[in-house]
Amino acid sequence: GSTIGILGGGQLGRMLAMAAARLGYHTHIYEPGDAPAAQVATAWTKADYGDGAALAAFAGAVDVITYEFENIPATTLDLLDVSQSIRPGRQALSVSQDRLTEKTFLESIGLTVAPYRDVPDAGALVAALVDLGTPAILKTRRLGYDGKGQVRIDDSASAGAAFDAMSGADAILEGVVPFSREVSVIVARGQDGETVCFDPGENVHSGGILRTTTVPAALSAAQRTDAALLAGRIANALDYVGVLGVELFVTDAGLVVNEIAPRVHNSGHWTQAGCAVDQFEQHIRAVVGLPLGDGRRIADVVMENLIGDDVDRLPDLLRAPDTQVHLYGKSEVRAGRKMGHANRIVR
Ligand code: ATP
Ligand code: MG
Ligand code: MG
Numbered sequence: 001g002s003t004i005g006i007l008g009g010g011q012l013g014r015m016l017a018m019a020a021a022r023l024g025y026h027t028h029i030y031e032p033g034d035a036p037a038a039q040v041a042t043a044w045t046k047a048d049y050g051d052g053a054a055l056a057a058f059a060g061a062v063d064v065i066t067y068e069f070e071n072i073p074a075t076t077l078d079l080l081d082v083s084q085s086i087r088p089g090r091q092a093l094s095v096s097q098d099r100l101t102e103k104t105f106l107e108s109i110g111l112t113v114a115p116y117r118d119v120p121d122a123g124a125l126v127a128a129l130v131d132l133g134t135p136a137i138l139k140t141r142r143l144g145y146d147g148k149g150q151v152r153i154d155d156s157a158s159a160g161a162a163f164d165a166m167s168g169a170d171a172i173l174e175g176v177v178p179f180s181r182e183v184s185v186i187v188a189r190g191q192d193g194e195t196v197c198f199d200p201g202e203n204v205h206s207g208g209i210l211r212t213t214t215v216p217a218a219l220s221a222a223q224r225t226d227a228a229l230l231a232g233r234i235a236n237a238l239d240y241v242g243v244l245g246v247e248l249f250v251t252d253a254g255l256v257v258n259e260i261a262p263r264v265h266n267s268g269h270w271t272q273a274g275c276a277v278d279q280f281e282q283h284i285r286a287v288v289g290l291p292l293g294d295g296r297r298i299a300d301v302v303m304e305n306l307i308g309d310d311v312d313r314l315p316d317l318l319r320a321p322d323t324q325v326h327l328y329g330k331s332e333v334r335a336g337r338k339m340g341h342a343n344r345i346v347r
Contacts, residue, residue: 003028004288005062005084007076009035009044011328011338012068012264015272017041019280025288030058036329037068049076059083066242066287070096070262071143087287088242092262095238099141099172102259109237111230112256114249115175122163128173129156135176138162140169146336147208152176177256179249183217186268187231188282188292189240196282196295197228198275201267201303203247209336213267213303215274219250226255234260243268243283266338270303273324273343300346308335317342 004020006013009031017027017040026042029035038044043061047054055076059065065086070093077090095105103113117128119138129136134156140149149169151162163171182205186198202217203210219227231246234257238244245265247258268279277285277293285292306313311333317325320342327340 002026003042003062004284005030005058005065006037006041006068007031007049007065007072008068009033009037009041010068011036011330011340013037014040014328015280015326016066016068016264016283019278020284023281023284023288023290025284028058028062030055034330039329049073052079055079056083064287066283067093068263088238088240088244088262092238092240092244096260096262097142099139099144099259100170103172105237106234106257106260109233111233112254114177114256114258117173119163119171119173122160125159125163125171125173126156129153129159132173132175137174137176138166138171139174140166140171142170147205150208177249177251177258179251179256181218181250182258183219183227183248183250184213184265184267185227185231185246185248186243186265186271186279187228187235187246188243188279188286188295189232189235190286190292191241191289193236194292195232195235196292197231198268198271198279198295199297200224200227200248201270203267207336209307209338210266210305211307212305213270215270215297215301223250223255230255230257238262242286243279266305266341267303269326269341270301270343272326273303273345274299274301302344302346304342304344305338306340306342307338308333311339320344322346 003026005028009029014037020027028043029037029041030045032048045058065084119125135154138151151165153162182203183200185200189195200217201213201215204212245261249256264279271278274297322345324343
């Protein structure tokens with residue numbers, strides 16, 4: 001087909017639309033709110049995710065549907081599923097929408113996750129803290145991102161306050177993993193089941209938000225192989241089509257999976273400067289059934305997110321050598337808001 005439907009019109013949808021355009025495809029964005037992607041897409045349906053008529057018209061206007069965020073309501077998918085294939089498929093969405101389901105799935109395929117307990121009520125939190133000890137992190141099962149919906153518990157006396165901070169949302173408690181570094185692997189799986197990994201990137205967060213990704217990550221050859229194998233195992237188990245982000249903790253006891261994202265991932269933005277085929281084009285290739293790019297890294301890159309006021313440094317960034325600047329076209333600067341990113345080619 002020649003028109004790709006994209007659910008979600010944020011910066012990831014925007015960069016998917018740009019990659020699709022480069023390969024000669026039209027894109028149609030479905031987004032109820034502000035849509036940075038609409039500036040570059042062929043069409044934009046500005047409608048609610050519960051609007052059955054708008055969803056049906058959207059599905060009828062496109063040849064394949066993909067998405068830039070994992071929290072698409074199941075009811076939206078039900079309405080779309082009847083007429084169009086959704087790639088990656090629904091299993092990837094249902095697994096990654098809920099931290100409890102996600103951890104259960106990852107363990108079921110033999111991977112290691114942080115120690116965790118389901119926390120349906122305040123009593124369960126007290127029991128979970130006895131089991132896992134402190135420090136621990138209480139997280140909402142659904143809808144968290146950029147560290148939102150998480151509270152660190154350093155002392156069991158603060159359990160009540162932490163539980164209240166969840167505002168009644170279902171939660172899980174995770175033990176704090178003693179990691180030496182955080183890395184992520186971006187893997188792509190094609191319709192024929194072929195998988196291609198990008199080189200793992202090393203991630204630095206602050207305040208729960210990704211600040212930088214550096215490639216190559218400081219990993220041993222064995223860790224690199226492990227990372228690629230486990231990402232491929234996840235993609236195969238989900239019968240996945242598209243690009244998948246896998247966040248990992250590096251520990252003395254091996255790699256621990258933090259979480260997965262069934263979409264292009266912020267920690268994969270370095271591929272725009274570091275690979276011939278970046279993660280956005282790779283995703284488009286997979287969902288339309290084209291051969292995948294090779295994923296080979298051709299440069300060392302440091303990707304820096306431009307968050308809130310960081311964009312004030314734009315004049316300097318534009319003058320910096322070997323630096324590629326990406327801006328998302330968001331008019332309003334807000335604290336904690338991702339406004340763009342810079343890819344600096346180191347060598
Ligand atoms: P994202 O924007 O990546 O989706 P999120 O809100 O889903 O973020 P997490 O990835 O769960 O948040 O956590 C954010 C960061 O907090 C992690 O990258 C890591 O630095 C730290 N963190 C989260 N869980 C743990 C844990 N169990 N042990 C140690 N550190 C953790
Ligand atoms: Mg997350
Ligand atoms: Mg995360």
